[in-house]
Amino acid sequence: MQQANNGDKVKVHYHGRLRSGETFDSSQGREPLEFEIGAGQMIKGFDEGVKGMQVGDKKTVEIGADEAYGQREAGNLIEFPKDQFPPNMNPEVGQQLMLSNDQGQQFPVVVAEVKEDSVVLDANHPLAGQDLIFDIEMVHIEPKSRIIMP
Template sequence: MQQVQNGDKVRVHYHGKLRSGETFDSSEGREPLEFTVGGGQVIPGFDQGVMGMSVGDKRTVEIDVQNAYGEKSSEMIIEFPKNQFPEDMNPEVGMQLMMNNGQGQQFPVTIAEVKEESVMLDANHPLAGQELVFDIELVEIVPASRIIMP
């Protein structure tokens, strides 16, 4: 039976949980996740977790912080002046916003603290600093397309 190798395109169902057991994402009720193993499309620990699986296999994979979204970085905390928020917006801790970096790229931030004149925005990935647990089921190893040249 074929086993997943680096470079294979695969389709998986998954259930992602924190160490506490709290679910943060799942493919339940959706199409399976399709990605190329080793292609940088998923976190490194997820790539490693599917290696060697065969279609129909189920596996629980524990992923440490370094192979997930990394540690939280203090460099990703941004102090932003309150007077630059829209007038009708009342910033509150926990609010999620999209921010523009000035070069047209948008990225999500979460309000971490509201001060008198400024707001502290956290641009770390929401799962940074967390160890993750995934229940994975390999649904398919997608065959590579064969192109015949004359």
């Protein structure tokens, strides 16, 4: 039977949870997740976890924070002046916002703290610093093409 390897396009069902048992994501009730192994579309630990699986295989993969979304970085906390918020906006702790950088790229942030004249925004990934556990079921493997087109 075909084993999943770098370059293969695969489809998997998964259930992701934290060490506490809390579910953070699942493909239950949705189409399986489709991606190419080794193409950088998935966190490193997930990519590595599916290698060697065959269609029908099920396994549990534990991924440390460094192989998932990395550690929380203090440098990803941004203090933003309140007077730069829209006048009708009252930021609250836990509120999710979009921030754009000098190149116009947008990225999600969460209000971490509201001070008198500023707001501290957290640009860390919500799962940064967390060890993740995935139950994975291999549904389909499309092998990497060995033919090179001119």
